[in-house]
Amino acid sequence: MSKIIGIDLGTSNSAAAVLIGGRPTIIPSAEGTSIGGKAFPSYVAFTKEGQVLVGEPAKRQSVTNPDGTIQGIKRKMGTDYKVKVYGKEYSPEDVSAQILRKIKTDAETYLADTVDKAVITVPAYFNDNQRQATKDAGTIAGLEVVRIINEPTAAALAFGLDKVGEHKIMVFDLGGGTLDVTIMEIGEGVFEVRSTSGDTQLGGRDMDERLTNFVLGKFKQESGIDLKGDSMAMQRLREAVEVAKIELSSVMQTNLNLPYITANASGPKHLSMTLDRSKLDELIQDVIERCRGPMTQALRDSKLEKSDIGKIILVGGPTRMPIVQEFVKGFMGKEIERGVDPMECVAMGAAIQAGVLGGEVKDLLLLDVTPLSLGIETLGSVTTKLIERNTTIPTRNSQIFTTAADNQTSVEVNVLQGERPLAKDNVSLGRFTLVGIPPSPRGIPQVEVTFDIDANGIIHVSAKDLATKKEQNMTITAPHKLSKDEINAKIKDAERFAADDLKRKEEIEVKNAADSLAYASEKMLKEAGDVASAEQKEKIEKAIADLKNAQTGGEISEIKAKTEELQSAVYELSAAMYQKAAADKQEKQQGQQGAGQEPGQGQSDQTVDADYEVVNDKK
């Protein structure tokens, strides 16, 4: 069943998106994208040879084909304007249809499926004719336009503003060449436009111009050379300036380096300048100031006060600049919404609307995650995680555990929530005990512990003895809801204490390993019987005693040393046992089967709990 896509058909740039797994995803443009984002330029070109080019390729050949290249056709939608190219006539719908057709092809490639339906966005101030023309363009392109929605509405959807009650919002859309301010009222799934205002000759390009002129001027001052007449130099300069402007949105200072920018009689010249954000801000001050008027006007026309506006969202590449964000924030006296890329939000919002119409978005599909890891307490009071934090739910995971002591017939499950390696540093959500485990040597029983979190976030923990099939479980309904801040604090704690926690965990592991080895060695001695010489026996017994002393002493390095000593003593014996076994076998070459089986169980698995030992580390 094919998906409905969402399309942002812009004056300068266009983009499309679709819901994948419930998330809006931008559809990549086959021929590449404009700098800084994922949209492609809204250019259409008809060549003399009858070829049609759309997007970047159309833009690249525009100077060689000024008569056949069309840009900004959106401004003519809904009018009787006709484009006359090489003896043919095209309506604005025909031209827009070329852009939509390219989007359709890109989408079909990306989704590996046919695409016949779309939601397309239009400016809030578009009239009926303009909206109809947009729909018709879709039809010509082979797309059924199931809905036309307003660009600010799409942006609001992308920011999730339709889910947070009733609000009056302002959408500040500053693009490459235009500013659009819209005031809307949202409530109960209804979006109402209260007012719109703007400036059709104001945008990122003006900022580029200011910066370029500044650099030209400074260079002229320093070198006496005016680069304006040098096309290659200007090309390199314009590109570098745009990159620098975008960089200054995330750093305070950047370098403009254009070696060998030009040459004159005295030799080659280099352009090397440091640009800082404060200089950029100073240069574009007047451009920013011009944003004030439309905001004031829109408020006035909506008959609302600044204080009535509950949420502010920014749309368009230039709104990534800190100075623009600060300006809007300062003017409105309120923080701006964050979390969605301003260059993608309109297409994404269209995709969300498309998903709703296509039946893909229902509350059922909104997935939650576990904010913090879940696990149980194991040998040495450490935490063994079963569900990692940020795992999407519903989910389940099982792991097999075992006993830590001989004849241990019950295990206690202590359910822990948190990121710290030590059990005591995490929150215990509850405990229960599974009894009736058949008495066995430690490490033999197999107890499967399962964590199952359902769609509502309710945690079911069960422990099942695989031998007897006996099971015990508990259900934990949502542990008290932690706020985002609380969760972040806990995660930060884990990071802060990571080094310490690691050291402590390693110490516990050393202790556990010592424990295991002592137990295994004693067992082995018993089984070896006469194979062990009196000398070996004494050596091992002493090593075990030393180790036990070290364990009581608690000094980690001492425990490690004694563990190693016992290990080497034991290896001697096990080697001897193997040799004897081989000799025995040779003796009984007549075909009698002898004993002389198993060398001691010398595996020191990572042991893990007062009650448990981890047997399988992998699921």
Next chain:
Amino acid sequence: MADADTDAKSETKPDTSGMNVEELTELLTLAKALAEERLDLLMRCRADLDNVMKRSAREKEDNIRYASLKLVSKLLPVLDSLDVAAKHDEGSKVLYMQLLDILSGEGLMPIEAKGVRFDPYRHEALFQVTTEELEEGIVAEEIQKGYIFNSHVIRFSKVAVAKR
């Protein structure tokens, strides 16, 4: 956006003890419809997952193939500078050749521009030059070299195109 019926979190088993056949039939019809809806949703989720995995595999392959693409693109301005410097300075010429050599080994290739037909999929026209010597539509001058990296254009040649 969601019907009360389809909100999984608030579902409770209806009390059917007092219902008559009609009511039960209606309940059954609703339940069936809900089941259909959910099956559809489930299939879509599976399909989505499937497609995402396929795409992931494709993208992984692409990533491997184009792993150095970003770095090589970033080095192009250095190539440019060295190219110009090479015209003035023997030392720079050696450096230029050395770097170009290494990058060619990785899959970098300059785009042919001057003298060939203008191709918007490989060239970007900055301006036109009027000339009688060249056919219309042929690249007259290369302003900035373009490059292909493993059959992917990482920078389009910036050129001047002939016109009569």
